[in-house]
Amino acid sequence: MNTVTEIAILVLAGFVGFQVISKIPNTLHTPLMSGTNAIHGIVLMGALIVLAQTSGVLEKALIVIAITFGTINIIGGFFVTDRMLGMFKRKEPPKTDEDEGQT
Amino acid sequence: MLIAAAVSSNVINGLYIVAFALFIFGLSGLTGPRTAVRGNKIAAVGMAIAFIATLLQPGIFHGSSTPWLIALGLVLGTAIGIPAALRVRMTAMPQMVAIFNGVGGGAVWLIAWVEYRHRFGGHYALKPEIASLIAAVIGSISFWGSNIAFGKLQELLPGRPIKLPFQSVINLGLLLVCLGSLIALASGVHSQALFIGGILAAAAILGNMVVLPIGGADMPVVISLLNAFTGLSAAITGIALNNTALIVAGMIVGASGTILTNLMAKAMNRSVPAIVAGGFGGATVTPTGREGAAAGTVRSTTPQDVAIQLAYANQVVIAPGYGMAVAQAQHAVRELERALEKKGVTVKFAIHPVAGRMPGHMNVLLAEADVPYDLLKEMDEINPEFPRTDVTLVIGANDVTNPAAKNEPGSPIYGMPILEVDRSGAVIVLKRSMASGFAGIDNPLFYQEKTSMLFGDAKQSVSEVTAELEAL
Numbered sequence: 001m002n003t004v005t006e007i008a009i010l011v012l013a014g015f016v017g018f019q020v021i022s023k024i025p026n027t028l029h030t031p032l033m034s035g036t037n038a039i040h041g042i043v044l045m046g047a048l049i050v051l052a053q054t055s056g057v058l059e060k061a062l063i064v065i066a067i068t069f070g071t072i073n074i075i076g077g078f079f080v081t082d083r084m085l086g087m088f089k090r091k092e093p094p095k096t097d098e099d100e101g102q103t
Numbered sequence: 104m105l106i107a108a109a110v111s112s113n114v115i116n117g118l119y120i121v122a123f124a125l126f127i128f129g130l131s132g133l134t135g136p137r138t139a140v141r142g143n144k145i146a147a148v149g150m151a152i153a154f155i156a157t158l159l160q161p162g163i164f165h166g167s168s169t170p171w172l173i174a175l176g177l178v179l180g181t182a183i184g185i186p187a188a189l190r191v192r193m194t195a196m197p198q199m200v201a202i203f204n205g206v207g208g209g210a211v212w213l214i215a216w217v218e219y220r221h222r223f224g225g226h227y228a229l230k231p232e233i234a235s236l237i238a239a240v241i242g243s244i245s246f247w248g249s250n251i252a253f254g255k256l257q258e259l260l261p262g263r264p265i266k267l268p269f270q271s272v273i274n275l276g277l278l279l280v281c282l283g284s285l286i287a288l289a290s291g292v293h294s295q296a297l298f299i300g301g302i303l304a305a306a307a308i309l310g311n312m313v314v315l316p317i318g319g320a321d322m323p324v325v326i327s328l329l330n331a332f333t334g335l336s337a338a339i340t341g342i343a344l345n346n347t348a349l350i351v352a353g354m355i356v357g358a359s360g361t362i363l364t365n366l367m368a369k370a371m372n373r374s375v376p377a378i379v380a381g382g383f384g385g386a387t388v389t390p391t392g393r394e395g396a397a398a399g400t401v402r403s404t405t406p407q408d409v410a411i412q413l414a415y416a417n418q419v420v421i422a423p424g425y426g427m428a429v430a431q432a433q434h435a436v437r438e439l440e441r442a443l444e445k446k447g448v449t450v451k452f453a454i455h456p457v458a459g460r461m462p463g464h465m466n467v468l469l470a471e472a473d474v475p476y477d478l479l480k481e482m483d484e485i486n487p488e489f490p491r492t493d494v495t496l497v498i499g500a501n502d503v504t505n506p507a508a509k510n511e512p513g514s515p516i517y518g519m520p521i522l523e524v525d526r527s528g529a530v531i532v533l534k535r536s537m538a539s540g541f542a543g544i545d546n547p548l549f550y551q552e553k554t555s556m557l558f559g560d561a562k563q564s565v566s567e568v569t570a571e572l573e574a575l
Contacts, residue, residue: 003230006342006350013123013338013351017358020127023134026456026481027470029363029463030196032133033330035143036359037203039126040337041150042352043210044180045157046344050214051172052165053221060168062213064176069210071180072187073203074154078147079188080199085143087193087470088136 031084038077044070111161116347118156123351125149130355136476153348193471194428197460198256201326205249207333211242211340212303218343219288219298229289234343236285239298240306241336247310249329252322255314256460262319270316271380277309313379319425320502321378322460324367328375331360363462370456370482372508372519401537404555406564409496409531410571414446416493420485422453422522423465426499426535430561436498437472439569446572452478453485453495453522455503482522492527497548499533499561505546516544530554533564 024032047066054060126149132142157163164170191199215235222232254260267273284301288294317325334356341349368375413419421440427433440450452474458465466479480488489495497504500522507514508521524530525548532549534556548554557564 001345001347003342006345006347009347009350010338010342010354013354014358016127017355018362020131021355021359021362023131025134026366026454026463027466027476027479028133028136028139030200030461030467031139031143031463032130032359033200033326033363033462034196034203035130035133035146036330036334036356037200037207038150039130039146039352040204040207040334040356042153042349043207043214043337043340045153045346045348046214046337046340047176047210048157048163048173049160049344049346050217050221052162052169054217055221059217059220060172062217064172064179066210066213066217067173067176068179068183069206069213071177072184073207073210074150074184075181076184076188077203078143078150079185080191080196081143082140083188084193084196084467084470085136085140087467087473088476089140 028085028088031081031088034077034084035081036077038074038081041070041073041075041077044074046070111159115156115159118152118159119348119351122149122153122156122348125152126352126355130359153352157348192431193433193467194431195257196467197322197326197464198253200461201249201253201256201329204326204329204333205246205253208242208245208249208329208336211333211336212239212246212306214340215239215242215343216298216303220295231343231345233285233289234339236288236302238336238339238343239302240281240285241332241339243303243306244310244313245329245332245336247307248314248325248332249310251311251314252317252325252329255317255319256322260315264316264318266316267312270312274309274312277305277312280305281309317378319460320457321371321373323457323462323464324364324371324373324375324378326461327360327363327367328379329360331357331364334358334360367457367462370520372516401549402555404531404557406557406567407571408555409557409568410575412494412529412531413443413448413496413568414572414575416448416528418449418451418488418492419443420451420453420488420492420495420524420527422455422458422495422497422500422504422524423469424455424458424498424500424503425460425464426501426533426561428459428464428468428499430499430563432498432560432562432565433468433472433474435562435565435569436469437474439565439572440474440478442569442572446575450478451480451485451488451492453482453524454479455482455500455522458500458503482520486523489523489526494529494531495524495527497524497530497532498565501534501546502544504548505544506548506551507544507546511547514544524548525551525553528553531557533557533559533561535560 051063129142129146132138215238218235338353504524506525508516508519
């Protein structure tokens, strides 16, 4: 792929990102941040691609660390976001008086 | 063979496109709490597809140890990521996001370093080389800056600004070292030492230098900025590696971080460069001198009096701040809100955009405590309500309620939009002591006639008020 195409993709992705994310309300900004933490875990793919070209213990060790980092981002990011969003969702239906742990 | 490779590359690109569509669709689910959980899952599916597509790439398993090393990294990452995600307390979310930003930036500079070593001395096309060098600089700044932010939020490092003399000159110098090394390396100097010293190390020191002088109150801006940096560095890595998945996903994160950074900076009425150049509470701590003379008297109150005041109110607004997070008082606050509603009092929550240590920090804590989110009002929505409010309860918030921001041009926070709690009938401030906020600025609100202070741990104070209220 040539540079111009890549820059075009970069710019367009930026615009789409701006459009989508500017509609997200303040209430959900923390989950948004942890969700984007998960999405920049995409660097895992970069680490996978580079690994096959490496030689020597040092390079391989560095890339294994990078793979670990990327995986932490993806797995940790999506899990913690899910946990947080569950807290926002839970309290829609039960507006009744089922006071847990307060008898 | 060639045909097989071509087909395969089409399949891979096709899968990448599906993955982006799912990222964007998933994120647009975050526009409302109702669709957000599903949105997050959709984005996760997108990530899984991107992962599979990458593994389909020809030659990805080249080398006998490669599959095992991939597995090792994945297992380690999962073993660290899952417990961290499941155990972290909601009050510790800012640290969690900071360290996750750092980890992403770390992966970027590691990849760039290996790329450089691998191409070292060989033919490295200019475009990927420049992209890789830029990614290394931004990734390294993000990694070290995030680690410092984590250290501050986790209280491993002092939260107050740590500043060197000539800080901005040093920072500028470091940036120039990075740029100079980048140009030298790109123009054909082959030096491993220059890469490590001039790119990775200089950017690492810069990352430290930029975040160390930043005070706790500026953290929401810094975390957002580091988020943007990590995303951008991932996108540039994508250009270096010719990988559209990295470009698109990284850029979306970059856009998100940029939007949040601007929102936070606007909510503090400060420019991003001013915040990066150094925090509040630096040299000029003589702002409220005149006001201070008139100040003097602070009225202290008791949980019992507060309960009575609240019980006879029609509308009570609760304005939480970082102090509520520190005291883990969100559940106690929820109990108080329920007790008040049982007495027929309308309760609303006033959420300042920069209350806490990251965007949306208060919302997450209150959501954890089960406070219905329609009670959470943003600043613009709640400010007109204060004249109609009988009592405002300020729990661990300080600077975001400071009237000096409105009427004291000399104040360092002058011009910052605030929650206008001083326009309500009465104000009760829950506070540990009379120490000033993170910004180190005196708050005239505390000395106003309508204000009374309830000193003590926020969680305990709120519980005591609730108990008194229920006994009435």
